[in-house]
Amino acid sequence: MGYDWRIGESLPDLGAHSVAKHDIFEQYIKIYIERLTRNPSQTMLNLTIVDGFSGGGLYRRGAAEVDGSPLRLLAAVENVERELNSARAKGFDVKADFFFVDANPYHVAFLRDLLEKRGYASRLGKNIFVHEALFEDVSGNLIAHIRNKGSANRSLFFLDQYGWSDVRLQTIRSILATLKNPEILLTFAVDALIDFLSVKTADAQALLNIDLDREDVRALTELKTQAGWRHLIQNGLYRHVQSRTGARFYTPFFIHSVGAHRSYWLLHLSNHRQARDEMGKLHWRLKNHFQHHGGAGFRALGFDPSKDLRQEVMSFMFDDDAMKRSEAAVLEQLPRMIHAANRDGTGLVVEDLFAGNCNDTPVTSDILSRQIAFLRDEGELLIVAPDGSKKPRTKTINWDDRLVLPAERSLFTRLGWG
Ligand SMILES: C[S@@+](CC[C@H](N)C(=O)[O-])C[C@H]1O[C@@H](n2cnc3c(N)ncnc32)[C@H](O)[C@@H]1O
Incomplete structure (x- = not known):
C-alpha cells in the first residue's frame, strides 16, 4: 500500500488510523512546547521539527480535503505560539525550523506547490526546508544543523515510514546520542516485519538496517512454536529496538488499522521520563485508535513466555x-x-x-x-x-x-x- 501525489491528479485517501496519528503529532507538539515554556518570563523557544517522510501533504477523506503531516505540524506550532503570545505580557516567539524530506520527486513538487498555495512561500528556504532525498541520506546534515543552532538542541523527529526498514536503528541511535533533547516518533510496521522474518530472509539488507542478524532472526522465529508467539516476538523486538537505539524510554503502543488488517507501532523514543509520561497520557486522551498489546498494570508486556497474553491484548483500547x-x-x-x-x-x-x-x-x-x-x-x-x-x-x-x-x-x- 502506498500513497501517490501528483499535481493535478486525484488525492490519496486518508484512513481513520492516519487521522489519529496526525492528531497525536499535532497534540504532542502542543504538549511539548507547553512543557518547555513553563517559566512565565520566557519569551522565546528554539526548536527544529523534522518530518522525514513528509508525503505530498494533502488527502481526501470522504468529500473533504484534509491536511497531511507537514501542514498539521506547521499549524500546531502556530496555534501554541498564538496562545503563548497572547498569554504573556512580553509576547512569545517560537523560533521553529521545519525540515520536510521525501524521496519521491512528485511528492516533493506537490508539497512545495501546496505550501506556496497555503501562504508559506516566503518562508521556504528560510525556516521551512523541503528536501527531495532519502531520510537516511540527510539525517547527518539535519543533526549538524540542530547542533549548530545552539546548545539546547530542542528537536522532534517524525519518521513516518511505510514499512519498518527505511530508518536504520543506528541513525536513531546517533540522533539520541548526539543531540541533547531529541524525541522521535517512529511508525514501524511490526506485523509486516514479523511476517517477513524467516531464516531464508535473514541476510536481507532490510533486516540489517534494523540490526537483526542471522542469530537474532533465528531466536525470534523460534518463538513461533509457542502460544501467543506474535506477542512474544513483538516483545523481543521492543527490547531489540530499545537496546539498538539506546533510548531510555519508549512507548509500546499500536495504531489500530482496520482497513489494513494490520496494526503498526507508533513508537515514541526519548531519554526523558516526562516525555514518556506525556505521550502515555496522550494515548489515553485520544483513545479509540490506539491499542496496547499487553496487560493493564506495570510489567504489562508479560515477558513471561509461559503466559499467553492474547486474552488481555484483544481488549486494551485506552477506554x-x-x-x-x-x-x-x-x-x-x-x-x-x-x-x-x-x-x-x-x-x-x-x-x-x-x-x-x-x-x-x-x-x-x-x-x-x-x-x-x-x-x-x-x-x-x-x-x-x-x-x-x-x-x-x-x-x-x-x-x-x-x-x-x-x-x-x-x-x-x-x-x-x-
Ligand atoms: C506514509 S507516507 C508519509 C505520510 C505523511 N507523513 C503524512 O502523515 O501525511 C511515506 C512517504 O515517504 C516517502 N518515502 C519513502 N521512502 C523514503 C525514504 N527512504 N526517505 C524519505 N522519504 C521516503 C514516500 O515517497 C511517501 O511520500
Whole structure:
C-alpha cells in the first residue's frame, strides 16, 4: 500500500488510523512546547521539527480535503505560539525550523506547490526546508544543523515510514546520542516485519538496517512454536529496538488499522521520563485508535513466555474499562513493589518507581499518583517529601517524594501478611 501525489491528479485517501496519528503529532507538539515554556518570563523557544517522510501533504477523506503531516505540524506550532503570545505580557516567539524530506520527486513538487498555495512561500528556504532525498541520506546534515543552532538542541523527529526498514536503528541511535533533547516518533510496521522474518530472509539488507542478524532472526522465529508467539516476538523486538537505539524510554503502543488488517507501532523514543509520561497520557486522551498489546498494570508486556497474553491484548483500547483495570492492577502491584524496594528502610523515590517501570506499561503518572494517595489514605504507606516532612493529605505527588512503609506496620496488610 502506498500513497501517490501528483499535481493535478486525484488525492490519496486518508484512513481513520492516519487521522489519529496526525492528531497525536499535532497534540504532542502542543504538549511539548507547553512543557518547555513553563517559566512565565520566557519569551522565546528554539526548536527544529523534522518530518522525514513528509508525503505530498494533502488527502481526501470522504468529500473533504484534509491536511497531511507537514501542514498539521506547521499549524500546531502556530496555534501554541498564538496562545503563548497572547498569554504573556512580553509576547512569545517560537523560533521553529521545519525540515520536510521525501524521496519521491512528485511528492516533493506537490508539497512545495501546496505550501506556496497555503501562504508559506516566503518562508521556504528560510525556516521551512523541503528536501527531495532519502531520510537516511540527510539525517547527518539535519543533526549538524540542530547542533549548530545552539546548545539546547530542542528537536522532534517524525519518521513516518511505510514499512519498518527505511530508518536504520543506528541513525536513531546517533540522533539520541548526539543531540541533547531529541524525541522521535517512529511508525514501524511490526506485523509486516514479523511476517517477513524467516531464516531464508535473514541476510536481507532490510533486516540489517534494523540490526537483526542471522542469530537474532533465528531466536525470534523460534518463538513461533509457542502460544501467543506474535506477542512474544513483538516483545523481543521492543527490547531489540530499545537496546539498538539506546533510548531510555519508549512507548509500546499500536495504531489500530482496520482497513489494513494490520496494526503498526507508533513508537515514541526519548531519554526523558516526562516525555514518556506525556505521550502515555496522550494515548489515553485520544483513545479509540490506539491499542496496547499487553496487560493493564506495570510489567504489562508479560515477558513471561509461559503466559499467553492474547486474552488481555484483544481488549486494551485506552477506554474507561481499560482505565479501571489499570487502576486495579496498580493497586495490586504497588504494595509488592514498594515493599521490595523498602527492604533497606530508605523508601522508594516516586521518580525511580516510574522511570524504572514505565516503558512497558499504559500506567501514567496520573494513575500512579491516584493509587499512591489511595494507599496512603488506607494507612498502607507514608509519602515523605525531600525535606523529611510527611504528606498526610495532599493529592499532589511529586517526583522526588519517597514512599515509605509506616514503622508500626512491618508488612502490608494488602499482601495478606499484616
Ligand atoms: C506514509 S507516507 C508519509 C505520510 C505523511 N507523513 C503524512 O502523515 O501525511 C511515506 C512517504 O515517504 C516517502 N518515502 C519513502 N521512502 C523514503 C525514504 N527512504 N526517505 C524519505 N522519504 C521516503 C514516500 O515517497 C511517501 O511520500
